[in-house]
Amino acid sequence: MSAIDRIALVAEAALAPSVHNVQPARWRLVGDDGISLFEGLRSRLATGDPRGNDAAISLGAAAEGMRLAAGRRGLALVPTATPADEPDLRGVAGWRLVDDGEPDPLVGVVEARQSWRAAFAKPTAADRRAAEALVADDAAVVTDPAILKQLAGRYDAASYRFMRDDAFRAELRGWMRLDRRHPRWAVDGLNADAMAMSGIEARGAALVLGPAFRLLARIGLARPLLAEGAKVARGAGLVVFHRPRNEAPFDSGARFYRLWLRIEAAGFGAAVLAALADDPGAAAEIARAAGIGADRRVVSAFRIGRRPPGEQPPRARRPIEEVLV
Numbered sequence: 001m002s003a004i005d006r007i008a009l010v011a012e013a014a015l016a017p018s019v020h021n022v023q024p025a026r027w028r029l030v031g032d033d034g035i036s037l038f039e040g041l042r043s044r045l046a047t048g049d050p051r052g053n054d055a056a057i058s059l060g061a062a063a064e065g066m067r068l069a070a071g072r073r074g075l076a077l078v079p080t081a082t083p084a085d086e087p088d089l090r091g092v093a094g095w096r097l098v099d100d101g102e103p104d105p106l107v108g109v110v111e112a113r114q115s116w117r118a119a120f121a122k123p124t125a126a127d128r129r130a131a132e133a134l135v136a137d138d139a140a141v142v143t144d145p146a147i148l149k150q151l152a153g154r155y156d157a158a159s160y161r162f163m164r165d166d167a168f169r170a171e172l173r174g175w176m177r178l179d180r181r182h183p184r185w186a187v188d189g190l191n192a193d194a195m196a197m198s199g200i201e202a203r204g205a206a207l208v209l210g211p212a213f214r215l216l217a218r219i220g221l222a223r224p225l226l227a228e229g230a231k232v233a234r235g236a237g238l239v240v241f242h243r244p245r246n247e248a249p250f251d252s253g254a255r256f257y258r259l260w261l262r263i264e265a266a267g268f269g270a271a272v273l274a275a276l277a278d279d280p281g282a283a284a285e286i287a288r289a290a291g292i293g294a295d296r297r298v299v300s301a302f303r304i305g306r307r308p309p310g311e312q313p314p315r316a317r318r319p320i321e322e323v324l325v
């Protein structure tokens with residue numbers, strides 16, 4: 001297999017979701033048919049993700065992206081030795097590409113899947129039924145408007161708890177590209193278009209998350225300015241992703257990506273609400289509301305809904321030279 005073919009696979013795997021769009025996956029072509037996956041440790045979120053849980057979920061999603069890309073071309077991945085760690089790189093997994101793969105039905109929506117952070121169209125009864133049909137072994141779905149409203153409030157409270165931490169806000173701002181002239185606007189992190197912010201909203205966010213936060217917090221304005229719960233309450237539903245409590249986050253990451261692709265295949269847009277899973281109190285409440293057992297871990301949650309007509313913003317992704325090591 002030529003190097004060029006594997007580069008096409010890497011480019012497709014890069015469409016996978018990653019926390020704050022840091023894109024931690026680094027790839028190396030090995031010999032004639034091998035490929036190794038590393039974590040680029042410089043993109044680790046020291047404050048938001050000190051134990052590397054979200055990085056591992058992101059890497060699991062990238063690995064699943066590689067598996068889907070290989071399957072599209074009739075190739076399968078056979079595990080080989082995990083590559084050794086190197087400076088700034090943690091060895092994650094190694095594979096050989098062999099000829100007996102087949103296309104996964106979800107591969108058809110890989111290109112279309114993208115975070116949708118604007119509001120959704122007002123849901124119809126049929127939309128709510130379609131949302132409920134997404135229920136699976138590892139996906140619970142909440143569509144009752146009263147429960148959605150309650151969880152929306154929980155979401156705002158949980159995300160504000162994270163936002164109050166100066167170090168968390170500083171790290172998040174470091175990955176935000178609020179000005180189109182930012183050199184990495186189209187490369188990584190979260191740009192204003194991806195966050196569905198107008199120019200004025202982006203300038204406001206720079207202030208609220210930056211120098212004005214303490215003052216706004218003191219006068220009780222920071223929280224309402226950051227609140228997003230209304231978008232949760234007005235969606236078609238909330239999809240709660242849960243996995244066995246002791247599962248490695250890398251393995252959960254592959255399932256996370258597959259669930260998001262199922263949501264896309266059902267014609268829904270989705271935005272991740274990580275704070276609902278990361279805040280222990282919110283995770284417990286959501287598990288109760290969605291009937292999820294104590295042996296399961298709430299890994300993540302998505303608000304889903306129908307996207308109103310209009311263009312999706314272009315994706316920000318690292319160029320291939322940054323991800324090949």
Ligand SMILES: Cc1cc2nc3c(=O)[nH]c(=O)nc-3n(C[C@H](O)[C@H](O)[C@H](O)COP(=O)(O)O)c2cc1C
Binds near residue numbers: 015017020189190
């Ligand atoms: C572990 C993890 C946590 C995430 N948390 C959030 C979140 O809290 N809010 C959000 O809007 N997106 C979240 N995302 C989605 C990423 O920001 C998104 O995948 C990334 O920006 C790439 O953009 P795309 O999904 O449009 O391809 C998360 C993704 C992962 C893998």
